[in-house]
Amino acid sequence: VSGSRTKPRWRRLVDRVDRSVTPRANAAVRTSAFADLMAARIRLEGQLRRRVERQTAAFWHLLNLPTVSDHRAVRAQLVAIEAQLRALSERLDDAADED
């Protein structure tokens, strides 16, 4: 009895579909049409995200509440402080290594 005969019928069906679809799907994702589509999708997602952010920011500012971009500005300042602390701590580590 061959290995494939011991497989359940549903599995043989899935394997058949897989064998037929996979090479075509793999070839499709390597075409320039797919690349164009992906690029357009990623660009569109970015534009939508920025538009939603702008419009919700206006709304939250009306209510005198902080927005994502406000949080982002505060986070950028914290990151700058963290970077300075890291540089300082690395310099101390380097000095200790040299000793």
Added chain:
Amino acid sequence: VALPGLVDNLRRDVERSVFRARNGLKYVTGVSRPGVGLTPKHEVWQRGKARLFRYESDQRRRPRPLVITFSIMGRSYVLDLLPGSSFVEWLLEAGHDVFLLDFGVPDQADAGNTLETYVDDYVPRAVRAARKAAGVQDVDLLGYCFGGVLATLAVAADPKLPVRNLAAMATPIDFSGMTGVLQILVRGQLEVDELLDDTGNVPAEAIHRMFRTMKPTAPLASYANLWEQMWNDQFVEGFQAMSRWARDQVPFPGACARQGLELLLRRNLLVEGRVPLGGREVALSSIRQPLLTIVAEHDHLVPPAAARPLADLVGSEDVTELLVPAGHIGLATGRNAVRTTVPGLTAWLEEHDT
């Protein structure tokens, strides 16, 4: 068919149905997720988000430690996935003193990390920290995937780096055959800046999507396998751990992505053997150490054609290739890892002990 055989088959089918139902419920509800990265280890060095871990072992038999440089993409626990199914565990059993360099999860503070951050700073410092922790003169260095690129460049950039033997596992050198989102970036249809999120990094979700589009129908076969093997606790556990890892991507530092796209993808400079880094040119021909390239035969991310050129670019006179009949991840996690990768690597290192 004899009656006892029929009864046995029936009993087996009923048992499997019960286990299948139990495991299916566990899987769907998300209870009893297997723990990953459980082999005991301790941190020996840290800089920024990068950490160097040393795995506990009472079986160390080799004269020098093996430092593994993991990729900037993905989580390093794939090398220590599950007890009994762990690349690290198999290396420890083979007598290695294993160190793992994990670059951590980049955030906004790491958006400015460049290739030089890793090649000139993290990797050499980690190598020296491992040497110090193990109390030896030099180490063996193993780079995996993009970690192999970083390890190779670090050795090429600093001839004094205390590395005795270099092994590059599934390491991309020729980027000309890249597909999916990478192809879009190479062609200039999209710029890295369009992928960055507000932390200045390429988000983990974008990386997950990039990998998913490379093999779009892969979930069909893997979920069919899961359903067929749902009664098997060990299989379900392995499936859960692996699918968790596949989804569990980390952001990619924005500056490194811009630089990598220009130097490695668009100009494909690694395959020419010379990469400008930190104001000088790093030549792969400066590598004099014995080199082992571990190539995965069925790798769809780093196909053999992308990994093989390294052997001809280094200045080493002693170059060996280990071809493993596995995919990119199976090279370090599947049965081929325990049958071929670990014994092959160990044997090669033993040949190059002196």
